[in-house]
Amino acid sequence: MSETVLITGANGVVGRLMRPRLAREGRVLRLLDIVRPEPAAEGEAVEVIEASVTDEAAMRAACEGADAIIHLGGISVEAPWADILAANIDGTRVVLEAARDAGVRRVVLASSNHATGFYDLETVQSEGPEGGLPADVFPRPDTYYGVSKVAIEALGSLFHDRYGIDVTALRIGSCFEKPWDRRSLWTWMSPDDGARLLEACLSTPEPGYRVVWGISRNTRNWWSLEAGKAIGYHPQDDSEVFAAELLGDAIDDGPQGPEERLAGGKFCFTPLGEHQ
Numbered sequence: 001m002s003e004t005v006l007i008t009g010a011n012g013v014v015g016r017l018m019r020p021r022l023a024r025e026g027r028v029l030r031l032l033d034i035v036r037p038e039p040a041a042e043g044e045a046v047e048v049i050e051a052s053v054t055d056e057a058a059m060r061a062a063c064e065g066a067d068a069i070i071h072l073g074g075i076s077v078e079a080p081w082a083d084i085l086a087a088n089i090d091g092t093r094v095v096l097e098a099a100r101d102a103g104v105r106r107v108v109l110a111s112s113n114h115a116t117g118f119y120d121l122e123t124v125q126s127e128g129p130e131g132g133l134p135a136d137v138f139p140r141p142d143t144y145y146g147v148s149k150v151a152i153e154a155l156g157s158l159f160h161d162r163y164g165i166d167v168t169a170l171r172i173g174s175c176f177e178k179p180w181d182r183r184s185l186w187t188w189m190s191p192d193d194g195a196r197l198l199e200a201c202l203s204t205p206e207p208g209y210r211v212v213w214g215i216s217r218n219t220r221n222w223w224s225l226e227a228g229k230a231i232g233y234h235p236q237d238d239s240e241v242f243a244a245e246l247l248g249d250a251i252d253d254g255p256q257g258p259e260e261r262l263a264g265g266k267f268c269f270t271p272l273g274e275h276q
Ligand code: 15L
Pocket: 076, 077, 112, 113, 114, 172, 173, 174, 175, 187, 264
């Protein structure tokens, strides 16, 4: 029996990294984005939809027959409040209402580390010396963008409690091919681990509502892997393999300056509501 997984924001940075990695025998990927995703390559089980997550009719149609949704759509950096409100908060409400109406039983939401960006290194070390900060730590958003991610988590919780939809909110660190600076050595989630995490979210039995960090098994992690382990996520990559190349002689130095002492990094200092 084939399954259909709807991915919103499929043409964004994370969506494009996940497309080849989530392809499976017996699975159709239904890719939705405001920028039309590339059509299916030969042999690729892919459907493409050009639409906004804020378009209620389009989202209802996109959810028809879907078994699960991976909701990556929305604005991924700081932006004016009205834009964040529409794309991220209202867009997620539209996605969840469409999921409920279509009977989709499982939704994965892309939250972000910026929901908790104002936690500092000292707090992390005192609260989680062994394994880092727990995934459900109370929000401390660093931007309007971070506030929208807190709201997204709350919407997921609401739709789970009201309608029994399984919702996992991922507080994603930095999902790119490679880390690029000192901070990203502790926030990195490799694309392969990102796919492992999404597979765990799709397959774990009865997850209910959960919040899980989206990170790799980094030597420098600030965040705990426990919540991920509980749903069968076993990351395999470690950013440390890039550390020497990135930091050179400074490889063993601690955080340099306030941007490296706060989890959200430069997001904590960017002017609120300004395009980043
Ligand atoms: C995010 O939430 C952003 O979407 C992404 O662009 C990165 O900046 C990432 O966080 C990060 O913290 O590195």
